[in-house]
Amino acid sequence: MKCLAILFTFVALSECLVKIPLQREKTRRGMLREKNLLESFQKTHHDIDTEFITTFSKRGRFKKPLKNFQDLTYYGTIYIGTPPQPFKVLFDTGSSSLWVPSIYCKDKACKTHHRFDPRKSSTFQGTEQPFSIKYGKGSMEGIFGLDTVKISNLTISDMEFGLSTRESEYFTKSIYDGILGLGPGRRSSFIDNLMKKGLLEKDEFSVYLSGKTDGSMVIFGGIDQSYFTGRINWIPVKYQWRIAVDSILVNSKKIACRDGCQALLDTGTSLLLGPKSEINQIQQAVGKVRLTFADFLHTHSFNCRNLRKMPNVVFVINGIQYPLTPQAYTHKDNGxxxxxxxxxxxxxxxxxxxxxxxxxxxxxxDRGNNQVGLAKAV
Structure with missing residues (x-):
């Protein structure tokens, strides 16, 4: 799902996973803490009870800074294996799988990026289970494996991820090596793994995207009020991270999505996509434009001097208006x-x-309650 350099539209139907309460382990930890034995237990039993310690000694919120590449891609570095191997990955709420290139891939797209070598990881486990993904532009295929994944100070053992064996040429020039899907999926996704292991203070994550190179952030396990103003408006999720949009307004008139429509909140897409008929109605409503064709995209150009005269485009979601100013829905390119x-x-x-x-x-x-929240970013 990426636009311009990054347009993918892979959408996998989600299945709600049952949250495992893990009450026995929590009671055990509580008893040790009450008797002031937890610390000594962890030191003494580290080798035989690693998952117990990992699961409950680090429960909380974990922040991961992201880089903004030309307003096209938001990516960050993660580590896989023991010792850790670094990879730049696109943080993508529009898909659900984690994958990186592997040494088994000989395509040009793989050779221009870091490739995972399972032979150099003492914690890698192979599964021999094949998988493939087709995006709006680009595709890949590979096999699943299990290994330790680390993001900032958050560590997940036995995390399922994909090792690509084939990648289309489209990925050759991408700034990132692989993709970290943050959406729910039929297989155990990254966010569902965090939930099942009880690593998060809350079964949710939040995203702040900055228009600058630095400053963007993903927060696993909660929110940071310094990134928004006003109240958070909660919206029920249909499936994946899809929500219902009531209508789209320009100058207080419905110009698209008149009878309601669905929308996917997707950090992996740089622009705002939609049905041709709906997009054309929006383009016509905001003013006269010149049609251009960039790569496989159909877009429109405006005279930048007209931005001050152009109207806001307002998305009505769950009864709340979310306006986009002309400065927000346009970008400068070659004048x-x-x-x-x-x-x-x-x-x-x-x-x-x-x-x-x-x-x-x-x-x-919010994976735990199947809802998303929106608030005005600072």
Missing amino acids: HCKSGFSSGSKDYDHLILGDMFLREYYSIF
Whole structure:
């Protein structure tokens, strides 16, 4: 799901996973703590009870800074294996799988990036289970494996991830090595793994996307009030991170999504995508434009001097209005201001609210209650 350099639209149907309460382990830990024996127990039994210690001694919130690459991609470095091997990954709420290139991949796209070598990891476990993913632009295939994954000071043992054996040429010039899917999926996704292991203070994560190179953040296990103002508005999730949009307004008039529509909150898409008919109605409503074709995208250009005269585009979600200013829904390119609304290369049946929208609104992805929260970003 990426736009321009990063347009993917892989959407996997999600299945709600049952949260395992792990009451026995919590009671055991509580008893040790009450008797002031927890610390000595952890030191003495580290080798035989590693998962117990890992699961409950680090429960809380974990922050991961992200880099912004030209407003197209938000990525960060993670580590896989023992000793850890570093990888730059795209943090993507629009997909659910974690994968990185492997030494078994001989394609040009793999050779231009870091490749995971399972032979150098003492904790790697092979599964021989194949998988493949097709995105809106680009595809890959590989095999699943299990290993330790570390993000900042958050460590997950026996995390399932993909080792690519084939990658399409599209990934050759990507700034990132692989993709970390933050959406729920049919297989055990990253966020569901954190939940099952009881690592998070709350079964949620939140995202702040900055327009600057630095300053963006993913917070696993909670929120940070310094990244938003006002109240958080909660919205029920249909499936994955899809929500219902009531309508789209320009100058207080419904111009698209008149009977309601669905939208995916997707950190892996740089623009705002949607059905051709809906996108065309938005383009017409904001003013006269010149149609251009960039790569496989269908977009529009504006005279930058007209931005002050152009209207806001307002998304009504669960009864609340979320406006995008002309400065928010356009970007400068070769002296022209190009629209951030696009129908992409195919006719979508839903909206994709990508980074263009999420830079304006701090987003909370509450897996435990199947809802998302939106608040005005600072």
